[in-house]
Amino acid sequence: MDSALFPEGVKRCSAKVFFLWTLPWLALLAWGGLSAFLCLWKGLNQTNMSDYFAFALWIVFDLAIIALGAGAFFTGFLTYIIGKKELKDIINATVIIGFICYSGAVAMLGIDIGQPIRGWFIFWHVNVHSMLAEVSFCITVYLAVLAIEYLPLILENKKLQEIREIRLFGHNLHGIMAVFAATGTFLSFFHQGSLGGLYGVMYARPFAFREGFYVWPWTFFLFVLSAIAAGPSFTILCTKLAEKITRKKLVPNKAFQTLAKISGWLLGVYIVLKIADTLNWIYGVVPRAGLTFADFYKEGPYGVWLVAAEIVVFGVVPAIILLIPKARQNEGWLVAGCLMNCTGIVLNRFVFTVVTLAIPVMPFEKFVSYLPTWQEWGIALAVIGYGFLLFSLSYRYLPVFPKERLLNPATESLESRRV
Amino acid sequence: MEESQDDAYKYGMVIDLDKCTGCGTCMIACAAENNLAVRPDESDKQRSITWMRLYKFTNGKEFPDTEICYIPRPCMHCHHHTPCVSVCPATATQTDYHTGIVSQIYTRCIGCRYCIAACPYHARVFGWWDGYFPKGKGLERYLSPEVEVRMRGVVEKCTFCSHRLMRARTQAYAEDRTDLEENEYITACAEVCPAQAITFGDLNNPDHQVSKLSKSPYAFRLLERLGTAPKVYYLSTKDWVRRMADNYLPGEPVTKANAG
Numbered sequence: 001m002d003s004a005l006f007p008e009g010v011k012r013c014s015a016k017v018f019f020l021w022t023l024p025w026l027a028l029l030a031w032g033g034l035s036a037f038l039c040l041w042k043g044l045n046q047t048n049m050s051d052y053f054a055f056a057l058w059i060v061f062d063l064a065i066i067a068l069g070a071g072a073f074f075t076g077f078l079t080y081i082i083g084k085k086e087l088k089d090i091i092n093a094t095v096i097i098g099f100i101c102y103s104g105a106v107a108m109l110g111i112d113i114g115q116p117i118r119g120w121f122i123f124w125h126v127n128v129h130s131m132l133a134e135v136s137f138c139i140t141v142y143l144a145v146l147a148i149e150y151l152p153l154i155l156e157n158k159k160l161q162e163i164r165e166i167r168l169f170g171h172n173l174h175g176i177m178a179v180f181a182a183t184g185t186f187l188s189f190f191h192q193g194s195l196g197g198l199y200g201v202m203y204a205r206p207f208a209f210r211e212g213f214y215v216w217p218w219t220f221f222l223f224v225l226s227a228i229a230a231g232p233s234f235t236i237l238c239t240k241l242a243e244k245i246t247r248k249k250l251v252p253n254k255a256f257q258t259l260a261k262i263s264g265w266l267l268g269v270y271i272v273l274k275i276a277d278t279l280n281w282i283y284g285v286v287p288r289a290g291l292t293f294a295d296f297y298k299e300g301p302y303g304v305w306l307v308a309a310e311i312v313v314f315g316v317v318p319a320i321i322l323l324i325p326k327a328r329q330n331e332g333w334l335v336a337g338c339l340m341n342c343t344g345i346v347l348n349r350f351v352f353t354v355v356t357l358a359i360p361v362m363p364f365e366k367f368v369s370y371l372p373t374w375q376e377w378g379i380a381l382a383v384i385g386y387g388f389l390l391f392s393l394s395y396r397y398l399p400v401f402p403k404e405r406l407l408n409p410a411t412e413s414l415e416s417r418r419v
Numbered sequence: 420m421e422e423s424q425d426d427a428y429k430y431g432m433v434i435d436l437d438k439c440t441g442c443g444t445c446m447i448a449c450a451a452e453n454n455l456a457v458r459p460d461e462s463d464k465q466r467s468i469t470w471m472r473l474y475k476f477t478n479g480k481e482f483p484d485t486e487i488c489y490i491p492r493p494c495m496h497c498h499h500h501t502p503c504v505s506v507c508p509a510t511a512t513q514t515d516y517h518t519g520i521v522s523q524i525y526t527r528c529i530g531c532r533y534c535i536a537a538c539p540y541h542a543r544v545f546g547w548w549d550g551y552f553p554k555g556k557g558l559e560r561y562l563s564p565e566v567e568v569r570m571r572g573v574v575e576k577c578t579f580c581s582h583r584l585m586r587a588r589t590q591a592y593a594e595d596r597t598d599l600e601e602n603e604y605i606t607a608c609a610e611v612c613p614a615q616a617i618t619f620g621d622l623n624n625p626d627h628q629v630s631k632l633s634k635s636p637y638a639f640r641l642l643e644r645l646g647t648a649p650k651v652y653y654l655s656t657k658d659w660v661r662r663m664a665d666n667y668l669p670g671e672p673v674t675k676a677n678a679g
Contacts, residue, residue, distance in 0.1 A: 043546075043547060043548055043549060043571045043572065044530075044545075044547055044571075044572065045466070045547040045548050049532075049547075050463075050465035050466045050547075051465055051466060051535060051541065051543070051544045051545055052465050052541065053465075054532035054533075054535035054536045054545065055532065055536055112531075113529050113530045113531050113572070114528075114529065114530020114531075114532070114545065114546065114571065114572025114573055114574075115528065115529050115530045115570075115572045115573060118509075118527075118528075118529040118530075119529060121509040121511075121527055121529050122508045122509050122529060122531075125509045125510045125511070125527055126508065126509070126510070127505075127507055127508055127509065127510040129505055130505065130506050130507055130508040130533070131506070132506065132507075132508035132531060132533050133508035133509075136508060198533070201505070201506065202502065202506070202536065202537045203500070203502065203645065203646065204502040204537060204538065204539040204642070204645050204647055205536070205537065205539060206645075287668060288644070289644060289645060289666055290644055290665055290666030290667045290668055290671065291666045291668075292668065295666075356536070357536060361539035361540075361642060361645075361666075362539065362540065362541075362641060362642060363663050363664075363665070363666060364474055364476040364490070364663050365474075365541065368465065
């Protein structure tokens with residue numbers, strides 16, 4: 001029915017099947033839409049956030065998806081600046097994933113703030129000393145960069161390519177992609193870092209506070225490093241998932257191997273530095289505040305197991321898996337390694353957000369717990385639904401994977417039968 | 420942004436915990452003076468709007484050695500690198516180093532709640548609901564025209580009743596003078612405390628009672644060692660109370676006030 005819009009020489013499922021596929025994601029979007037409406041109409045009391053839990057599920061999700069979406073800028077950096085040609089086969093997918101992550105995060109933030117219509121004050125009345133101001137600036141500009149990087153892919157749709165002006169415009173955009181890749185790298189370095197700085201500068205919250213270099217706490221650098229370690233892994237996971245669902249090979253193995261190896265090395269370096277920073281914190285910041293390491297992990301579900309999980313189980317182990325070539329080349333181990341890597345980074349974002357706020361600073365204040373409401377889940381899961389939907393639409397109508405035809409040569413005869 | 424000026428005022432508070440009976444009048448006076456919104460059901464203390472909060476803690480011992488302490492906690496108006504001010508992305512909160520008051524601009528606040536996360540004293544609260552003043556019950560009659568009623572979705576906190584400073588300054592100006600008398604500008608909580616446990620004034624003025632009391636050997640501040648330099652001092656002759664004001668490693672002696 002819509003086969004005229006398909007990329008050249010590839011097989012796609014029928015429109016009816018595709019429509020059925022979109023239904024669960026549309027349902028998630030509907031749930032999210034209702035939740036967003038309620039939060040905007042009735043206020044943030046629709047959530048379980050409180051004066052103790054000022055940041056909660058949405059902020060954890062925001063930080064997590066921005067860290068995972070780092071694959072976009074980092075792959076762009078590796079492809080256009082470092083010159084890893086094999087990554088050209090996966091760069092389009094990373095751009096789409098990045099766009100989904102950043103646009104989803106910005107949409108979620110629009111609901112998260114108490115006065116969404118005043119969101120622009122963060123630019124107009126900016127406090128240059130605030131890490132959050134830096135985050136907002138860089139994320140907004142980077143979202144624009146991602147949109148510009150996504151545009152040429154959209155313009156490559158078969159029907160749109162028939163229009164000469166679009167063909168030329170898209171072709172010219174391709175030529176200057178390196179500029180945008182460089183800009184994206186620069187912006188991303190700063191906002192990934194500032195997200196870490198967000199927590200590291202809170203000197204009155206000993207759990208989150210870190211010393212650092214000049215105005216940048218160590219968490220600034222750790223967050224950048226963990227983002228570029230997890231981003232490529234997330235790209236691998238999403239692409240492997242796409243391959244599983246479409247039952248096709250979409251990307252040559254070399255691209256996966258390059259990303260996995262780099263991801264493994266970066267994760268390894270990150271874990272070493274993370275352990276060093278944690279020890280520095282345990283023996284520096286913590287006793288200076290009159291506390292011990294055990295003081296932070298004695299209440300509620302947030303025990304020392306969290307530290308072991310984040311650093312060892314989902315840190316050291318996936319780093320080892322991804323660094324061993326034989327393990328990387330085995331699909332099961334590769335996916336396991338990437339999944340554990342991403343989980344570790346999400347856990348790190350969770351700990352800095354939720355556990356920081358759960359733990360009291362004043363001795364006579366109590367430990368507080370929190371569970372999200374269905375409205376909070378609605379909005380968070382809507383981003384996932386949006387992601388699946390946008391990626392599916394892109395895959396169906398745009399030449400996302402340049403090597404798809406090469407890797408699936410049997411399509412010619414099948415297509416003639418389909419007509 | 421200078422942190423100390425010779426001619427600057429430094430409005431602060433001293434709360435004598437040996438006198439505080441825990442009656443809660445300070446909380447009520449603050450709520451009435453500053454148009455604090457209410458909820459039909461106020462039982463969720465984690466989301467109710469309270470600028471002055473009364474805490475109660477004990478020394479943890481069994482009868483007959485149990486001792487109780489009540490501690491009223493307004494905003495500390497931190498003087499050094501104010502944690503909430505430095506993190507606000509929209510410049511909706513500022514430390515005025517001429518008076519020492521940390522103010523909040525409600526119409527500029529976007530409600531991101533970063534300041535709430537940064538404040539270790541839980542002095543800041545968020546408007547989770549639209550402001551509600553039940554009609555026909557008399558609550559709307561006490562609303563003060565000098566204090567803004569806040570919309571939902573913004574952060575608010577104790578302002579050291581800065582509108583009363585404005586009122587005192589206006590009065591002084593009308594009387595052709597610039598200086599304020601000691602008790603011309605005091606907060607609602609200090610004015611109303613039946614035990615006279617709360618003293619308010621200019622910490623920089625050696626004649627002010629608050630300045631003398633803050634130099635007492637029994638004076639201390641909450642979370643002194645974090646380095647926030649609060650302008651709210653507490654007095655207590657009891658060591659165990661002082662020990663509850665900050666985190667101490669086992670065996671560490673309690674900090675002396677005015678140490679930072």
